[in-house]
Structure formats: C-alpha cells, structure tokens
Amino acid sequence: MSATQGLLWLLALIALGLCLKRSVSMAIRAGRDGAHSLVRVLPLFTVALPMAAFLAELVPADIAEGYLGPESGLRGILIASVAGGFIPGGPFVSFPLVLTFTKAGAGVPQMAALVTGWAIYGFHRVIAWEVPVLGWRFVAIRMLAGLALPVLTGLGVSWLLPWFPGALVRP
Template sequence: MRNTAADPPPEPRRRRIVDGGFLVLLSLTLVSGGLVLLTRGPLRVWEITQETFGFLLLLSPKIVAGVFIAATLPLVLPGKEIGRWIGAESGLRGLVLATVAGAAIPGGPMMTFPLAAGFGMAGADIGTMLAFVTGWSLLSLNRTLIWEFSFLPHDLVWTRYLLSLPFPVLVGLGARALRGRVPA
C-alpha cells in the first residue's frame, strides 16, 4: 500500500501508440472500409468517416474526464480507508460494496472503467474492481429502471435482475481465488 501523501508518484508506464491491439483494429478498419468502398462507393465511405469523427468529438471530453478521474482518485482518497473498505482485506463486505456501487453508478464505460482503474490505484484489489465493473454491467439501476422496465415485461426484468445479483460477488471471489486471496 502506498502512502500517497509522502511517496512520490510512480513513474508512468511507457505506452506504445502502435501495439498489437492497434494493428488488429487498424486492419479490421481498413478491410471494412475497403468492403464499404467496393459495395457502397466512396460517398458512403466519406459519410461514415464524417459520422465517426463527429462522434469522436462528442466522446473525447468524456474520455478525458474519465482518465482525469482515474489519475486523481488515488490522490484524494485515503489509501488506508480504501484498503479497509474495498481492498484485499475487505472480505465479502468489500465485494458487496463494490457491487452496489457498480449498480448505482450512472453513466457508461467512459465513467465506469476509469473509476475502476482509479479505485485500483487507490488500493482496491482485483476482486473488488471486477465486482464493481460486473455490478455496473449486469445490475445498472440506470439502465434497468429507464430502459428495461420501459420496454420489457416486468417479470422478465425482475427474473434477469434477480438471477444476475450474485454474479458480481462470484466474479470478485473467483478473481481473488485466482490470485490466492479468498476471504474468510
């Protein structure tokens, strides 16, 4: 556990812009663009390009804010408290707390993933980070209340929700077991 008040910030990892993941995405993009060019023509490729860059302009501020949150969260949260509440020693309570937080947090992946990363840098363990993300993914109250109950039969929504309830905690326990940290 780091003492963020006394310890200097860690050296940032060197990240490569062009890596294997980027090359796979670039290849898929070029192949898809080529297929659209052959089947729909250059005008459609241009329209898709404009739509994509417009969407990127809308999405960029959210991504920047999410990354900023991830970078600053460890500096403003007390590491000892984070470790006690959602760290490896938090036990089942930490997994349940992370699940509830994940279910309650509004917003999409631009907020959720940076928050999970920020919690990890502040002292949360892999189990609670995965319970948080899985809770958001499976149990999002925002999505369930606004979208699912609006469009789907209520018994279907309740059945899905109740069946999904244990999974974030189970994922967290599984992650801890893989890392050798099963709570008592």
C-alpha cells in the first residue's frame, strides 16, 4: 500500500468514526452509498485500464514525442492544451490516455497542459451539460476567463520540473 492509499484509508476511517458518532444509521447509509458507487465505477476501471495499455502500444512514439515530447516546448504545450478539451469522458478515459502518451514519450509539462485543458474545456461536457443548463453567455465568459490556464499550467510545470524530478512516473 502506498502512502497516499494509507492516508485515504485513514481519512475514510476517521469519517466513519464521525458518522458512527452521529448515528449508526448514518454510517450504514454512507457505507451503502459507497458500495453502490464502487459497483458503478469498478466496471469502468476494468475497461479503461486495459484500453490504456493497448493504446500505449498503438500510439507511435515518434508522433507522441514529436508533437507532445519534452523537446516540443511551447508548441507542444499549446497542442496539448487544445487537445485536452477534445478528450471525451471522465477520468476513466483521460488519465489512462495521459499514461499512454507519457509511455509513448510525451513530456510532463505537455501532459499537465493536456489534463488542465481537459478539466477546463471538456467540450463534450460543455455541449451536453453546461450550455443547456447554464447558457451560452455564462459558458463563453467562463471559457474566455480560463483560456490561458492550460498553457500557463504547462509553462509553470516546465519551470517547476527541475525541483520535482520524476514528477510523472513513466509506466
């Protein structure tokens, strides 16, 4: 078990203790909700992780390195920032793709920009949820306000990377 997993277990046990302190029925309800979420999420993992492993073998290293590699610099950060917005789905799709690109030679700043572009833009989410619920005006203002964030994230990671060697472990 990693330190992160241990910390999460500790926090879960503390939360369980707090629920039990309030009422046993609250703890049972929370446990049932957690189990239902696990049942929903587990099938996604069983598909997403092998998909990422297969994609990692299919993505040509020269393409990943050329467009998104550490030497691609600002151009690679810009490409990754835009590409991130077009990655459909949730973290079960996007994070395995980041691992796929990393294994194929993508750079850490570029992958940070890609994840940030996915989180901020997520065009599939914008079209399916944000525009119908919140309206075009709100979405336009939000997206314009965040326009530079993926690029700034990639540049910031470039600057910080010397202090964090091995920041993205290559699988």
